[in-house]
Amino acid sequence: MKRWQVMKRLLPMLAIFSLLMAGCGRDDLSVLRPQGPVAQGQFDLIKLSISIMLVVLVIVFAISAYVIVKFRRRPEHKDMPEQVEGNFKLEIIWTVIPLILVLVLAVPTVKEVFAFGEDHANDKDAIQVKVTSHLYWWEFEYPQFGITTAQDLIIPTNKNIAFELKTADVIHSFWVPSLSGKMDTNPDGTINRFSFSAPKEGVYRGKCAELCGPSHGFMEFKVKSVSPESFETWKTAMKAPMVAIEDKALAETFKNQCLTCHAVGDQGGVGGPSLTGIGSREAVASILLNSETNDEGNPVVENMKEWLHDPQSVKPGNKMPAPKDLGLTDAEIDGIAEYLANYKLEY
Ligand code: HEC
Ligand SMILES: [Cu+2]
Known part of the structure; x- marks a missing residue:
């Protein structure tokens, strides 16, 4: 292979590597x-x-x-140099x-x-x-x-x-x-x-x-x-009883379909992450950052909807069943998303 051909292959690779490394600089x-x-x-x-x-x-x-x-070696050096051991x-x-x-x-x-x-x-x-x-x-x-x-x-x-x-x-x-x-x-x-x-x-x-x-x-x-003061407030807020959904039917769906795996306040089960105060977390499902500005309005609600409508597209292979497979309608999913996004803890 000619030298320039090698370079032609190496250059894009180097470019990609520098981009990747730049990502490490966060x-x-x-x-x-x-x-x-x-x-x-x-x-x-x-x-x-x-x-x-x-x-x-x-x-x-x-x-x-x-x-x-x-x-x-210089031109005048004709002999074997001295060998050292x-x-x-x-x-x-x-x-x-x-x-x-x-x-x-x-x-x-x-x-x-x-x-x-x-x-x-x-x-x-x-x-x-x-x-x-x-x-x-x-x-x-x-x-x-x-x-x-x-x-x-x-x-x-x-x-x-x-x-x-x-x-x-x-x-x-x-x-x-x-x-x-x-x-x-x-x-x-x-x-x-x-x-x-x-x-x-x-x-x-x-x-x-x-x-x-x-x-x-x-x-x-x-x-x-x-x-330390905020930490104390947070501890108290975490132990407060669950703030329920106002709509009775939706609250029932949430209880039957979601609280089997999730804990909220003093209610719920195990198997999934606790959702207590999820509205004040930094991200939804750890990766949909709530701080990122979003034209469509409240990023927490948008992220929550994105997650609840299709968890597999956000995190392939994750262990949460898609709410629509649990029998929830789009309107129910949006209602729960609004509720969770506004479930905030002051601390
Ligand atoms: C079979 C157990 C199970 C059921 C039922 C379930 N989930 Fe989940 N859920 C999970 C698991 C596991 C995760 C963690 C996914 C991940 O991040 O890998 C999760 C994650 C979430 C998250 C993101 C939490 C976070 O940490 O940001 C929300 C919100 C959520 N679930 C809401 C719901 C709602 C609403 C329902 C009912 C419609 C529901 N879940 C039903 C297991 C479940
Ligand atoms: Cu890992």
């Missing part, structure tokens, strides 16, 4: 903009190892460039230097790994959160408060959050890039623990980081760090 999904102490420690490690590598790279390249220029001093130097570098890397790495795995499970002051991953959604249980929610993990700014991770089906991985590294959720009753904190108020996006099925890429969640 502010709220970046390891390079740490927002908490755990992520900061890990970012410092990245910087340390890259600096060491850069120094080694520059020195090695400088020496080889010097040697290539200085000792290159071994140099004790040099060999010691190039064994000891990497050893020192490895030590410089190892000490903070081990320290950081242990800090990451630090177990706050018995820390009375930490907030305990049991995370259960499901194809394709996240469940968050707060055993200290008797609260279970989904998709948006609400935490106070001033506490360590002690996680206990498990899965309801296959392996997933819990990852909030700006707050900490990844932690797998393993089947067979294995429980993984770790902790982090988010001292600044804000919304941090999380992703499943372990390929788990066709909608893996849509398996997002959000960590919402709020002031």
